[in-house]
Amino acid sequence: MEKLRLEFGGFSSQGVKGENQDAFAAYLPKDHYAESKGGVAALADGVSVCTRGREAAITCVTNFIQDYYQTPPTWTVKRAAGKVLHGLNRWCHGQHDYENDGHSQMITTFSGMIFKSTSGFIFHAGDSRVTRFQGGELEQLTKDHVSRQGGKNVLTRAIGIEAHLDVDFTNVQLQQKDLYVFTSDGVHEFLSNKIFKQLLTEAGSLEERATRIVNKALNLGSNDNLTCLIVEVKSLPLADLDEHSKQITRLAMPPALEVGMKLEGYRVLKTVFNGTRSSLYKVVNEEDGKVYGLKTPSQHYADDAVFLAGFLREEWVGQHIKHSNVMKIYKRKESARFMYHICEYIEGQTLRQWMVDNPTPNLEQVRAIISQVITALRVLQRKDMVHRDVKPENVMITHQGEVKLIDFGTVLVKALAETNSLPLEEVVVGAVHYIAPEYLIKHISSHQSDMFSLAMVTYEMLTGNLPFKAFSYQDYIPVSYSEWMYQPVNKYRADLPPWLDLTLRKALQPNPELRYQAYSEFLQDLSQPNKGMLRAVARRPLLERDPLLFYKALCIGQFVIICCLLAY
Incomplete structure (x- = not known):
């Protein structure tokens, strides 16, 4: 070639x-x-x-x-x-x-x-x-x-x-x-x-x-x-094939595995999950006796070049990120004939399961988890990468409380994107309820897109609900930021401090220009009240601060005026 x-x-x-x-x-x-x-x-x-x-x-x-x-x-x-x-x-x-x-x-x-x-x-x-x-x-x-x-x-x-x-x-x-x-x-x-x-x-x-x-x-x-x-x-090389896309043509799709089966030296100990897109197995390397996770693509995506390129790129991304809050991915053997990757096996639970077990967590519990996810996302940001699929299912929590960001199949690697060496994405990637508006409307992603998704997760951890009405993206793609209508936190959790709603509202601004510019700003305001935002709210007219209270006061005033006129 x-x-x-x-x-x-x-x-x-x-x-x-x-x-x-x-x-x-x-x-x-x-x-x-x-x-x-x-x-x-x-x-x-x-x-x-x-x-x-x-x-x-x-x-x-x-x-x-x-x-x-x-x-x-x-x-x-x-x-x-x-x-x-x-x-x-x-x-x-x-x-x-x-x-x-x-x-x-x-x-x-x-x-x-x-x-x-x-x-x-x-x-x-x-x-x-x-x-x-x-x-x-x-x-x-x-x-x-x-x-x-x-x-x-x-x-x-x-x-x-x-x-x-x-x-x-x-x-x-x-x-x-x-x-x-x-x-x-x-x-x-x-x-x-x-x-x-x-x-x-x-x-x-x-x-x-x-x-x-x-x-x-x-x-x-x-x-x-x-x-x-x-x-x-x-x-010149072919513009539409990066190093990992080329492997699609030479690597075979692995079969569905069962406990006891072997794949190129890895023996299956347990099936962790079988999903529509991929499967994960707990395996042991029979050469050194170490336990790993082995991830394989689903046979349903055997003809999907975009998915397979992302699957192989996930291995590359994982090998270029070395941090305790990011799942490790190890290099496959050069002689490998099948498409899979070997990753760190994480003993623990997904953030989704944690949310089921902790339906009304306190703010300190949420902060302890979100701060570690932010650490992981900042590592990606420094590498010129955007995760694009931040959701509870892609965050693991170990038995020791350590948080690990997983699943890099949708990661945008800007170093590859700048040379047009990524397959064309005909549909948006990521979980529909957590996708940033600018990606849906303009098809652009940045670290602020991941911040939006993370704020969605934070809101859901605290309330058990999402802050916006869910769109059915298969049937309708929003065309304006105004279509995202934020629901205040106190609608679901009256016990949470009012200043927290200001923080989440800013992190969840549909227009990325109005969001926090840095993860550190979001984490800071998640930890203590932002006095500047509080003062700004206090200076706003009552109609903007509390429309319901404004109209109640207006009605009372009108009632008093009518009573006075009748008495006169």
């Missing part, structure tokens, strides 16, 4: 200057990182008036590539590269020289591109450039951050100039045979598009063409350092 293949070629010259302050680098790993992180190319042009411009350029291109590959594979390219660039900017900006006006002496332009799957991600600050040569035409993909002052171009944006760095971010679709050309201003300021295209189409390796481009600019009067890096897209 075809993979991403890139070819690199570049050349750099100090030109008429005494020192070359340009730098470039490119890399495409040969291992699994080629698929999870892609290839990288970068060019930097150190500012010549700075005493450490050359150091800045070299540091940025080399560290950008090295550090990018150290970021978690679950992060989106934008998040990973952005974190690296902001870190480099802080470092460069902090290299002050008080003998030279006290400003940073490590300032450089930066133009970088990450080639992942069939997408290209460009990060740019300064006046170096990235240009695409496609179908015989040139297209400049970056904008020069300069202003014209006194007949010269003055940089308005670059790494190291200010403590905060604004980076231009562009996403492009890759095509086979594309050429991406990185140049410093010593090159592109002296070449016309006509000459540029001619030199790119001439015979020779990429390095030979880059060399000719640099030499041509030098011959045409370039008075600066000159650098040209060319990247050619030699081949």
Whole structure:
């Protein structure tokens, strides 16, 4: 099967200057990182008036590539590269020289591109450039951050100039045979598009063409350092298949298992559940005697590519999250022939069963559980993941009271979504009563979507009911946030403090912009009254605070007026 293949070629010259302050680098790993992180190319042009411009350029291109590959594979390219660039900017900006006006002496332009799957991600600050040569035409993909002052171009944006760095971010679709050309201003300021295209189409390796481009600019009067890096897209992977989807074609569906049966070295001790989507068994590994959970997909979904891709991705997600509040999933044997995964076996009960056993829990009991679920969800958030199926059935509570989040089959991995390598979801995923409104209406999900679902669970734990009228999504999809009509907590539990209703009402705002922005804010207000919200409620008119009391008072007032008129 075809993979991403890139070819690199570049050349750099100090030109008429005494020192070359340009730098470039490119890399495409040969291992699994080629698929999870892609290839990288970068060019930097150190500012010549700075005493450490050359150091800045070299540091940025080399560290950008090295550090990018150290970021978690679950992060989106934008998040990973952005974190690296902001870190480099802080470092460069902090290299002050008080003998030279006290400003940073490590300032450089930066133009970088990450080639992942069939997408290209460009990060740019300064006046170096990235240009695409496609179908015989040139297209400049970056904008020069300069202003014209006194007949010269003055940089308005670059790494190291200010403590905060604004980076231009562009996403492009890759095509086979594309050429991406990185140049410093010593090159592109002296070449016309006509000459540029001619030199790119001439015979020779990429390095030979880059060399000719640099030499041509030098011959045409370039008075600066000159650098040209060319990247050619030699081949691309299939855009609609990620690593785990590909396994669907080679792994067989396992049969229904019974106690005593074996599957690839795992002997079944107990059937935990047989559901419509999957089955879970308590098994023992006969090689080491350890007990695990073995989860298999249901035969009913043998032809459902979206479900099976999610099932296999669940294994990948579980292996990239290491936390005590998240169920562990272990890697299958390389020789495995069947589709299943091995997970931590959790002795305990689901939150749903806990709710049955505790129909009217106190607030402290609920907080103790919800705080641990929040811890698990924050782990996913840091990994650029959204669970999308937070419900009582997907929360386990051990006999020791430890909470574990389970079931990652619907998890949105943004690092996969950004390259369109996930199967198209034709229907919404997740339990219908807990789905966030923005997912139903706009088909978008974020950590605030998980927060909404968690608040639904919290409300249900406390009251035994849901805060909104249930929709039958098979028959009707709401089109407006106004269709979610919140029911106050005291409708079901008059013993709960009024400030708790304010907390849940905010966490359950149908419009995500009106919800809490962070889990910590929700947990804080779940632990103690939010005085700001209480003051805001106190300032609201009686009609808004308590419509029933308002109309009662209105009726009494009208009655008194009528009585007075009759007496008069």
